[in-house]
Amino acid sequence: MTIQSTLAPRSIFHGWFVVAAAFTVMFVGFGSAYTFSAFLEPLQRDFGASRGSTSLVFSIAGFLYFALGVISGPLADRLGSRPLAVVGMVVAAIGLAAASAAHSLVEVYLAYGLGVGLGVGCAFVPALGAVQRWFVRRRGFASGLAVSGIGLGTLAMPPLASLLIAAIGWRGAYLVLGAIVLVLGGGLSLLIENDPKDRGLGPDGDPPRELSGATNAGGASVREAVRSMRFVGLYLSCLVCSFGAFVPFVHLVPYARDHGVAASSAVVLLGMIGAGSTAGRFFLGALADRMGRDRSLIMVLIGMALAMAIWAIAQDVWTLAAFAFVYGVFYGGWVAVLPTVVMDYFGGRNVSGIIGILYTSVAFGTLIGPTAAGFVYDINHSYTLPILTSAAANIVAALVVVAILARSGTHAISIAKR
Template sequence: MDTTTSSRRWIQLLLGLIVMMTISSPQYVWTLFVKPFQTTTGASLAAVQVTFTLVIVLQTFFSPVQGWLIDRFSPKLMIALGALLSGAGWVAASYAESLLALYATYGLLCGLGTGIVYVGIVGLMVRWFPDRRGFAVGVVAAGYGMGAMITTFPITNLMAATDFRHTLLVFGLVLGAVGLIAALGLRAPRPGEMEALPDTKVITAAGDTAPKAMLRTPLFWLMFGMMAMMSTGGLMVVANFANFAREFGVADETLIFFGVAFAALPFALTFDRVTNGLTRPFFGWVSDHIGRENTMAIAFALEACAICLLLYYRQNAYAFALLSGLVFFAWGEIFSLFPSILTDTFGTKHATTNYGFLYMAQGVGSLLGGPVAALIHDAAGNWIPVFGIAIALDLLTAVLAFFVLKPMRRSWLGASRPAEHAALAKPAMV
């Protein structure tokens, strides 16, 4: 690969990162708008949280179609359209007066827009970086996790200075415009453009598996189930984080770090975005070296421990804020590890559409992460059962990664490329 091609793919990575950052706020800053929309619509918490579920479900359950459209038409134009839809969702939601209007604007437009962008960008990066797939996917996924980091405090401040409607309008226009401009510079690699790359330490499939054939394999459905379980636990925390903090009595406390005072809730939300972003390239890079399944087992078990500590220290504002960052650090890597291991296993030709099917697992998780978690809270009178479910799912998925997924994938790759597998299949590299 020549120097020009190498520079070109890093530019593509940068543009993909920028577009991902522009579509992260509809999911990760949603928690700040829950209470204002409850007041405006007079609806229950569970009813308002349906909006969040719609965002995730439309973002994920339509992703196979979105992936197919991106593969069939121009990735640049489809991703640009997605960025515009995401911004338009916020602009339209600023005028919503009822639950139905909220669902049709914030839920529908943001859900479809973010889905197009997310699947499209990941599909491009697994093609541009076959030798550093975990790291590259982690970088753009970090944009989705960290994009809200730079908007949380400005959104909080603008809401305090004006109101939530004006805030949605302003940020919808800005984020939509920036995403559109960056998306217009994207493209897929040309045939043969990514040849002569350094060897990867992770064994990959010799051929490409089409979506229809992939959906008939137990290996895919194991990955799907694991991602659904991890999404469920993580989204329970994401969707209800502000509610946790308020019920535990730490949301309005003042934290002082290095002589600077911060309100506990916006500080925690910002810190979480940092760790949720950093974990994606970090664990993606780790998985490029020690294997996807080994990395999954370590990270998922770490999240279970972090949630246990968060629950134990829930009434200490400092501990709550800092441990929430550890929870997000141990969760966000699913968005670099799962697309990477899927493409390693089933090839790059149908990578965007194939990942569209796997990405539906996050939609399954959202059905529990948003309104069902709120219903469990209402039934139990506290959040402890929700935390318990998240811990159990983390531990189960960690066990499946190491003891079930790892040998199943080794068997699959051995069947598809026996000679090469016999030479390369070392436990730490599979």
């Protein structure tokens, strides 16, 4: 008994294992999804499709993995996050494997679009919601660390996919990606647990007796949250922002190829978004804990708009690389800060369900934005209009958050503290 009590304080807080598991789920899930830019030209060529119709493959997947949170989030609040994360990784792996056997673009819509979309959607919000419950003081940092898996996945997976496509074709590449998702994502998601109280702990590893009110158990009901002006404002902000937020993930590589950049260098540009995104999730997530998370949300939205302005004038690989990295920093900050703002405003009791409903706004933007950009290109062979529209959308999204703060003050609503 004495030895156990002596060693226990030195053990690693299990919340960090939850963060590591969420990181892995996002690394392989979103990393595989964001390889699509490397597959766009081979799919377009083999199926004789337009750039807009081929882009719809990604948009279907993106719509589903954000929209499904409205179902997977509340289920995670009731059933636990682990089973949903495991099932999601298995479904995503099956979707990638099925895409390798597709004989038409419609079959790619069904296999990749539905498989990856449903799989990542099943795992994403539950894993992210679980992380929020394990931390209070370091929530911004922990959330940023978890979602940095998306950034590193975007950095590592597209170049890997490009190498695989060159070596074994796009069909073989999808098979390998499916195996990676199954083994790494499915395996590590077993470490996810829903709540520290199940281990007799409080957030941040504090013993329950030391919490003194710093608890994640209370908060708004889903009905209370979604009827509040803060939620309505966040929803509108995310909806407007997401129309352009994912355009670079689909169209940066073909844009670079159109401007004479070699295929190998063009794929690295997508990795630069991942590198910047990783930095943004680490540093802006931690910075948000100090300067205020809602104010940080305004900052990252404005930063995304300014980065889009760089893209609008970029003509060579170095300027495109600068855009990719800067955009990645602020995009990563957006992904890291947003769920922490939700937790601050509405508490932890139904955080997964509330995040899931909020992300339906991102789903609609993702469905429309990249596909619309592709069809605009098909019409006038230029990305200028979609890029400038994306920049304007981010400015509008930032102004919406400013309006939220002006209406309700800068502190979290009291219901989140109950």
